[in-house]
Amino acid sequence: MDAAILNGRELMQRIEADLRREAERFATVRDRRATLVLVAVGDDPTALLYAEQVRRSCARTGVECQLQRFPGDIDETALRLRVAALGARSDAEGVVLLLPLPAHIRQRMVTEVLPPEKDVDGLGPRNAGHLMLGFPSFVPSTAAAALELLRDAGIALQGQNAVVVGRSNVGGKPAALLFLRENATVTFCHSRTPDLASVTRQADIIFTSVGRAHSLTAEMVRPGAVVLDAGMNAVDGHLVGDVDYESVRAVAGALTPVPGGLGPLTPLMLIRHTLLGPD
Numbered sequence: 001m002d003a004a005i006l007n008g009r010e011l012m013q014r015i016e017a018d019l020r021r022e023a024e025r026f027a028t029v030r031d032r033r034a035t036l037v038l039v040a041v042g043d044d045p046t047a048l049l050y051a052e053q054v055r056r057s058c059a060r061t062g063v064e065c066q067l068q069r070f071p072g073d074i075d076e077t078a079l080r081l082r083v084a085a086l087g088a089r090s091d092a093e094g095v096v097l098l099l100p101l102p103a104h105i106r107q108r109m110v111t112e113v114l115p116p117e118k119d120v121d122g123l124g125p126r127n128a129g130h131l132m133l134g135f136p137s138f139v140p141s142t143a144a145a146a147l148e149l150l151r152d153a154g155i156a157l158q159g160q161n162a163v164v165v166g167r168s169n170v171g172g173k174p175a176a177l178l179f180l181r182e183n184a185t186v187t188f189c190h191s192r193t194p195d196l197a198s199v200t201r202q203a204d205i206i207f208t209s210v211g212r213a214h215s216l217t218a219e220m221v222r223p224g225a226v227v228l229d230a231g232m233n234a235v236d237g238h239l240v241g242d243v244d245y246e247s248v249r250a251v252a253g254a255l256t257p258v259p260g261g262l263g264p265l266t267p268l269m270l271i272r273h274t275l276l277g278p279d
């Protein structure tokens, strides 16, 4: 039997309707629109494409989106000062540093100057630390989107065996910590995990954020498992995830497509955080 497809686009429309109401409420009470500032350094196409996706989601929900661009050769100290100044603005509720950054900029040196209450993508040390400690925090948007899709599908994490493939600070790590917070039993896998398939086959829920097309195949999935694919890989001009979609679809119980799974929801997580604060 084919897996249930966890449709992010359909859920996106319902969340957008809720966020539109929240944005209206904000504008009525504060006499201005809630504001999300995106910081782009250089002209990386992935970062700018994501900025455009966020801008469109903001336009649909009634949140002001401001793209602040800096030249790719800006030095780290200057960028820190500029980002700190954006974080100090009383007329902006959220500031997001778009990735990837140019090689000479250390991400942590920039995210650490953002006030935690404006760090709506949760990439700074305070939010990441709070997530690790199990306190309320802004959770990075892809992990937050995964939880949102599971909740909407009525799939509880409690007591489930969750395997997270990839341990990046934007993908695997926050997803694993979030699943742990939801009382799943969590296993991390990465490039040094021997016999990955023997681990993933134990999973009730698999979250993959690796960046390798077709790397999660049907033999790696227990029949009926839920598979969440955060991968975004360009193959022959098309966007595909980490999951070998057609083969896994025949085995899994539920599966996120790429595109159309987690991707459409990630900007909405930023907008929700901008309007409503931490989870």
Ligand SMILES: NC(=O)c1ccc[n+]([C@@H]2O[C@H](COP(=O)([O-])OP(=O)(O)OC[C@H]3O[C@@H](n4cnc5c(N)ncnc54)[C@H](OP(=O)(O)O)[C@@H]3O)[C@@H](O)[C@H]2O)c1
Pocket (backbone or CB within 6 Å): 141, 142, 165, 166, 167, 168, 169, 170, 171, 172, 189, 190, 191, 192, 193, 196, 209, 210, 211, 212, 230, 231, 232, 233, 262, 263, 266
């Ligand atoms: N949908 C979204 O919003 C979103 C957000 C973030 C990322 N992504 C996508 O997710 C993918 C991964 O990006 P990322 O930033 O999370 O990760 P990343 O920083 O590119 O790191 C990749 C992770 O995968 C692990 N890995 C590499 N080869 C592996 C293998 N053969 N077996 C098991 N693990 C392996 C690495 O292990 P080591 O740590 O041992 O090197 C690392 O932890 C990309 O396609 C990216 O575009 C999507």
